[in-house]
Amino acid sequence: MTQSHPINKKINENAFEMIKLISFLLMTCLLAFGKTNANAKPTIYTIGDSTVKNGRGDGSGGLWGWGDPLVQFFDTSRVEVENHALGGTSSRTFRTKGLWQPVLERLQPGDYVLMQFGHNDAGPINDDFRARGTIKGVGDESEEIDNLLTGEHEVVHSYGWYLRQYIQEAKAKGAIPVVMSPIPRNSWKDGRVPRNDQSYGLWAKEVALAEGVEFINLNEKMASAMEKLGEAQVTGNLFFEHDHTHTSAKGAVLAAALIVEGLREAENCPLKDFLLENPTINFPEKKKVFLIGDSTVAGGSGEIVGWGRELPAFFDSSRVETINKARGGRSSRTFLYEGLWDELVPQLGRGDFVLMQFGHNDGGNIDKAKYRGSLRGTGNETQEVTREDGSKETVHTYGWYMKKYIADAQAKGAIPIVVSMIPRNRWKDGKVERASDSYGKWAREVAEQTGAFFIDLNEAVAAEYEAMGAEAVSAFFPDDHTHTNSAGALLNAKILAQQIARIKECPLRGAVSVSGQSH
Known part of the structure; x- marks a missing residue:
């Protein structure tokens, strides 16, 4: 058996060490690459x-x-x-x-x-x-x-x-x-x-x-x-x-x-x-727009029509589906008490919208039939009421009920939009009576406190009425000073759509077609 020369042995040892070093570096790089890209x-x-x-x-x-x-x-x-x-x-x-x-x-x-x-x-x-x-x-x-x-x-x-x-x-x-x-x-x-x-x-x-x-x-x-x-x-x-x-x-x-x-x-x-072999193309993804409120929002019957019936005409129907859950005679309190809200919540999905307008009936009786009045303001005050059947009800403020609707919607990933109530056909010195010191004000405060979008429909419609004049506006109210006919509802819906389109941060603005012709 021949012995290797000392110089050759040293060269072999150095080569072996070099190979080990290169192998180590390669393995390190591969491991590092694998760690950062294994799931990429x-x-x-x-x-x-x-x-x-x-x-x-x-x-x-x-x-x-x-x-x-x-x-x-x-x-x-x-x-x-x-x-x-x-x-x-x-x-x-x-x-x-x-x-x-x-x-x-x-x-x-x-x-x-x-x-x-x-x-x-x-x-x-x-x-x-x-x-x-x-x-x-x-x-x-x-x-x-x-x-x-x-x-x-x-x-x-x-x-x-x-x-x-x-x-x-x-x-x-x-x-x-x-x-x-x-x-x-x-x-x-x-x-x-x-x-x-x-x-x-x-x-x-x-x-x-x-x-x-x-x-x-x-x-x-x-x-x-x-x-x-x-x-x-x-x-x-x-x-x-x-x-x-x-x-x-x-x-x-x-x-x-x-x-x-x-x-x-x-x-x-x-x-x-x-690429998918058989893709299912659902584009654009259609979202739901739920409307809650009273008779000024509800579809109505006969000559009485709420703006909720006319609003879908101002949306791109390929993008959103409008579902009107408003009901005549309801307040922010009774919409919850009667279970109408609890029926709606399970239907909410992420990215859906809830437009809410209450106030016309919230000023009613708190502890007498029709039991629909809410406490004024946006605080946490309560009042216990005994109803005609002997049952007890804890009544909250208008703002408390609105905050609940907003919080429940947000918890489902839906987007709440608070709308102040449309004005009544009441005039003084050529000006339409506003709700800016009551339900309009409280609606705004609730939206600001909860991060919800707010549309001052009360002010926007009142300003339009004043531009038209009292005589022209009277044609919108066939029976009383609160409920509109289809023409009045159409105008209110158009103004609401215009207001939505002006909120740059609101995703619903992209579905608005103010011309009233859905795509």
């Missing part, structure tokens, strides 16, 4: 303009981008979908406004970036209004400007240059880009929808091919689908008559379905592995 899901990021995400993505005005329904086509137990598009942006301003950087910083290997730009790239390169245009084409031309809108010096590039930056930067992070051509506008000529295959659709395709990434010709796919339906079926269905660029919910679903079709056709895009 890839994320699909969508970037683009308002045809990808309209407004806040809440369907305001019935308009949606395709990035919102897209999530329903994917197995979300295996992949996340995040819509980062913003209306009004171009391939240029999505970068300059700082919208791309947060997405880029979050990108992980195996994530996806779906991009669609072009609708706004044709605008002016430099003006004091939007300054969002890009140089046409895919070349390396550039233009130096002093931006009239931002006041900053800027180098503006071509549409294709900006797309290349998104693609290359996403790739550098290990993400997988997918490029879409812009959806078509609802413009028709001789029974056909004009394509953009000689402009932004063409340039998007050229960039995708040059960069070796998937391209989905969404413009062609959707234009063809629209032509199969015909202009009469598209307008008012996939697009609304007043807007030829932004899709309705149905139009957004069609665009998303065509993107999915394109992903399935793609040969080298693993994103299709996350």
Whole structure:
């Protein structure tokens, strides 16, 4: 047996130690990677303009981008979908406004970036209004400007240059880009929808091919689908008559379905592995709007109509279902005492709404028939009442009952909206009598104390009545000074819808169609 030379032995020992060290470092990296990514899901990021995400993505005005329904086509137990598009942006301003950087910083290997730009790239390169245009084409031309809108010096590039930056930067992070051509506008000529295959659709395709990434010709796919339906079926269905660029919910679903079709056709895009085989598309998710209150809210009968009967006409019926649980003769007290509220609570779901208006009957008898009066104010005072049948009832303040409705709704994940009672047809010196020192005031206080939304319908309707004049308003009240006919109810419902639409933080505003024509 030969002995190894001492030098060789030392070399072997050093090599062995080096191998152990490398193995240790590799194992450490693998373990660290496993700890942080064992349960991580890839994320699909969508970037683009308002045809990808309209407004806040809440369907305001019935308009949606395709990035919102897209999530329903994917197995979300295996992949996340995040819509980062913003209306009004171009391939240029999505970068300059700082919208791309947060997405880029979050990108992980195996994530996806779906991009669609072009609708706004044709605008002016430099003006004091939007300054969002890009140089046409895919070349390396550039233009130096002093931006009239931002006041900053800027180098503006071509549409294709900006797309290349998104693609290359996403790739550098290990993400997988997918490029879409812009959806078509609802413009028709001789029974056909004009394509953009000689402009932004063409340039998007050229960039995708040059960069070796998937391209989905969404413009062609959707234009063809629209032509199969015909202009009469598209307008008012996939697009609304007043807007030829932004899709309705149905139009957004069609665009998303065509993107999915394109992903399935793609040969080298693993994103299709996350698609559901038979997705159930429920978009937009319909929420319930429950109404509680007295006869001025209830549907009514004959000539007497509450605003709750007319309110659904001012909502997008594809987004919300209005359920009127108001009942004539009830106060904030009796609606609870009679079990009407307890019947409703189990029906509430997360994201539903409860509009509540009480006050007209709360000033009635507390301890005599009809036993519907509540204590004044919003405090915790109580009064024990013995009813005609000998039973005992603890009566609370108007505010206490309202707070209970709010708390119960919030506990179910529903969104309460407190509405002050409509004014009575009572006038003094040319002014309508307000409830601003009583139930209107207490309704506001309750909303503020509980974090509920508040609408001062009492004030808004009174102001409208005064603008119309007492004689015109009298036609709304056929029998008394409290209850309206259908015309009065319609006016009150319209004013309420307008007030809801003005609350920027309220999700229900997106479902309001103040024109009274539901989509």
